[in-house]
Structures are given as structure tokens and as C-alpha cells.
Amino acid sequence: MRVAALVLGIIAGLWGMLVGFFGWGYIALTELDGAEQYFDQVANADVIKVAGLLAPILAIAGGAMALSKPRLAGIFLLFSAGGMFYAFGFHFWTMFAISMAAVAGLLALASGNEQG
Known part of the structure; x- marks a missing residue:
């Protein structure tokens, strides 16, 4: 069971990193001058940035x-799953990581x- 937790946690962290990269990149794109006419603004940008950074790190750790x-x-892995769910929601791109x-x-x- 511990080996399965190790493998699943690392895979979840790597997949979560991809979600976090794209989330952070989209927020950076929407913050450019004149981007509001092309892209929807993100309501909780800081939450998405923090969760996009911390949740994958917690999963890998x-x-x-x-x-x-x-x-x-x-505990780290459950907080990681909760953080990804709270920040990004549960959809096609996050369902595997969560x-x-x-x-x-x-x-x-x-x-x-x-182990002793």
C-alpha cells in the first residue's frame, strides 16, 4: 500500500504541475494590457497561483x-487533493491529479x- 501511495502521489504531483503551469500561464496572459477583450478575467487569481504551486509540491512530497x-x-496528499479541487475544480484536466x-x-x- 505504501508503494502504491508513493507512485500515485508522484504521478498526481507531476500531473498537478501541468495544471498549475497552465493555470498560472492563463492568469499571466489575462493580466496583459488589452487582454480583457480576448480572455475572461479570473476571479480568484491568487488562490489559483498559490494552489498551482503548493498542491503539486505537497503531492510529490x-x-x-x-x-x-x-x-x-x-495528510500531505489529502491536502494536495483538496487544494487542487478548491482552486481548479473537478473536470477533465484535474480529475486524474485529484x-x-x-x-x-x-x-x-x-x-x-x-517504520521504526
Whole structure:
């Protein structure tokens, strides 16, 4: 279970990085002068930027810690899934990252005690 949490967490983090890159890039594009006539403005730009940076890092860190610190890894992975869901919503581009991070978090929490 810990190895599955490791793999799913790292994959979720990498996929989440792609979502975060595109989210941050779209926000940067909408902030250009004259862009408001071509692109819709984003209501929660700062939330998307912070979540686009922190959620993938939490997923990768949680996946990396899944073997040695499964409880902390599970918490990181569940916060990552929640952050991505809150900032980006659940749709075609985020469903894999959110689902993998959530499943990895549950697997890490269910895997038992810390290794001594």
C-alpha cells in the first residue's frame, strides 16, 4: 500500500504541475494590457497561483514520504487533493491529479504505523 501511495502521489504531483503551469500561464496572459477583450478575467487569481504551486509540491512530497512517514504523507496528499479541487475544480484536466492524490492519501493513512 505504501508503494502504491508513493507512485500515485508522484504521478498526481507531476500531473498537478501541468495544471498549475497552465493555470498560472492563463492568469499571466489575462493580466496583459488589452487582454480583457480576448480572455475572461479570473476571479480568484491568487488562490489559483498559490494552489498551482503548493498542491503539486505537497503531492510529490507526500508520495516521496509514503514509505517512511505514511501518516504525514497521507495528510500531505489529502491536502494536495483538496487544494487542487478548491482552486481548479473537478473536470477533465484535474480529475486524474485529484483522484490519484486522494487515493494515495487514503492508502498512506491506511497502511499502518511508521517504520521504526
